Amino acid sequence: MHSRDLGEHFHHQFISMPANSFIIIFLLPLLSLVVGHETVQTEEYPLVVSTWPFVEAVRAAWKAVDGGSSAVNSVVEGCSACEELRCDGTVGPGGSPDENGETTIDALIMDALTMEVGAVAAMRYVTDGIKAARLVMQHTEHTLLVGEKASEFAISMGLPGPTNLSSPESMEKWTKWKDGSCQPNFRKNVSPANSCGPYSPTHYLRHPGETCSSTAHMLTSNSGLPLVGLHSHDTISMAVIDRMGHIAVGTSTNGATFKIPGRVGDGPIAGSSAYAVEEVGACCATGDGDIMMRFLPCYQVVESMRLGMEPKLAAKDAMARIARKFPDFLGAVVALNKKGEHAGACHGWTFKYSVRSPSMEDVEVFTVLPSD
Numbered sequence: 001m002h003s004r005d006l007g008e009h010f011h012h013q014f015i016s017m018p019a020n021s022f023i024i025i026f027l028l029p030l031l032s033l034v035v036g037h038e039t040v041q042t043e044e045y046p047l048v049v050s051t052w053p054f055v056e057a058v059r060a061a062w063k064a065v066d067g068g069s070s071a072v073n074s075v076v077e078g079c080s081a082c083e084e085l086r087c088d089g090t091v092g093p094g095g096s097p098d099e100n101g102e103t104t105i106d107a108l109i110m111d112a113l114t115m116e117v118g119a120v121a122a123m124r125y126v127t128d129g130i131k132a133a134r135l136v137m138q139h140t141e142h143t144l145l146v147g148e149k150a151s152e153f154a155i156s157m158g159l160p161g162p163t164n165l166s167s168p169e170s171m172e173k174w175t176k177w178k179d180g181s182c183q184p185n186f187r188k189n190v191s192p193a194n195s196c197g198p199y200s201p202t203h204y205l206r207h208p209g210e211t212c213s214s215t216a217h218m219l220t221s222n223s224g225l226p227l228v229g230l231h232s233h234d235t236i237s238m239a240v241i242d243r244m245g246h247i248a249v250g251t252s253t254n255g256a257t258f259k260i261p262g263r264v265g266d267g268p269i270a271g272s273s274a275y276a277v278e279e280v281g282a283c284c285a286t287g288d289g290d291i292m293m294r295f296l297p298c299y300q301v302v303e304s305m306r307l308g309m310e311p312k313l314a315a316k317d318a319m320a321r322i323a324r325k326f327p328d329f330l331g332a333v334v335a336l337n338k339k340g341e342h343a344g345a346c347h348g349w350t351f352k353y354s355v356r357s358p359s360m361e362d363v364e365v366f367t368v369l370p371s372d
């Protein structure tokens with residue numbers, strides 16, 4: 001159902017709309033698509049934006065929001081679709097085995113209208129990450145539950161489980177990694193440096209160039225191989241603006257492959273993997289969460305837009321702040337303002353994000369180059 005095509009359902013919503021939503025929906029000029037390095041402008045609401053070409057997930061969120069669902073519930077529909085499809089093997093169950101071969105899930109949801117957040121981190125035995133996050137947000141005063149206790153909570157509140165989150169693919173990947181001396185891994189300054197654990201700490205080195213003549217093993221990581229790549233590390237992070245102009249964001253991921261058990265990435269951290277402020281806009285992020293969560297890039301993006309920055313500049317600025325300290329990190333953000341203007345920026349890889357707006361026939365995928 002398009003907003004041009006007002007059905008009975010929308011009519012009811014329209015009656016109860018606040019005056020500012022009326023102004024936004026009917027008085028915003030219909031802006032043309034501008035593809036390239038700049039911010040892309042779209043027509044009004046609803047609107048769905050997601051990291052990566054997770055087209056089915058965006059379609060699922062669009063179906064919900066176009067049918068009149070709230071931004072929060074539409075985010076859940078979209079991210080759940082990705083969890084069921086196991087998008088890229090890095091969302092939902094069956095991917096990213098940790099050092100013990102186990103898959104765990106990080107997820108977050110944020111309602112920009114109320115600034116409520118719910119999240120689960122390193123959740124075991126439950127496949128429905130985003131639904132568990134919504135249960136935390138809607139049925140507790142907390143923001144973040146972790147590990148086995150998060151699983152117990154989710155199951156006690158009605159989600160299916162306990163479930164084995166491994167898959168034949170994740171087990172095969174893990175077995176090959178073990179056979180390859182557990183390389184690469186996320187350890188640094190440990191002994192043994194180039195084989196499986198148990199590990200013990202060696203001298204702490206502040207940066208790779210630092211030397212210490214008294215230490216036998218002085219590696220900052222156990223191998224020179226990249227730990228984070230296009231296929232080892234993808235997250236769905238989604239923003240939805242519903243027909244009322246309310247914004248929600250959500251994230252779901254099974255994190256980083258061969259992570260140290262207990263590792264939590266940026267996925268469940270508000271302001272890092274996603275963030276939204278009702279009167280400003282939203283941001284979604286993906287990439288090396290261990291680095292990115294130190295900078296809260298999505299908080300940065302939304303606050304920059306609050307201060308008047310265009311989405312493109314806000315996104316680029318957030319990436320640049322990280323790159324100044326970690327020139328080799330891989331990451332990306334997509335920024336979305338309240339007018340429906342969106343833009344991406346990335347560092348170290350080519351990024352794609354997906355959008356569905358009323359002016360589009362179907363989901364459109366936008367490509368962002370690090371040089372953009």
Ligand code: SD4
Pocket residue numbers: 232233234235253254255256264265266267285286287288289290
């Ligand atoms: C993490 N940020 O756990 C997630 C993974 C990711 O693109 O986004 N990959 O670090």
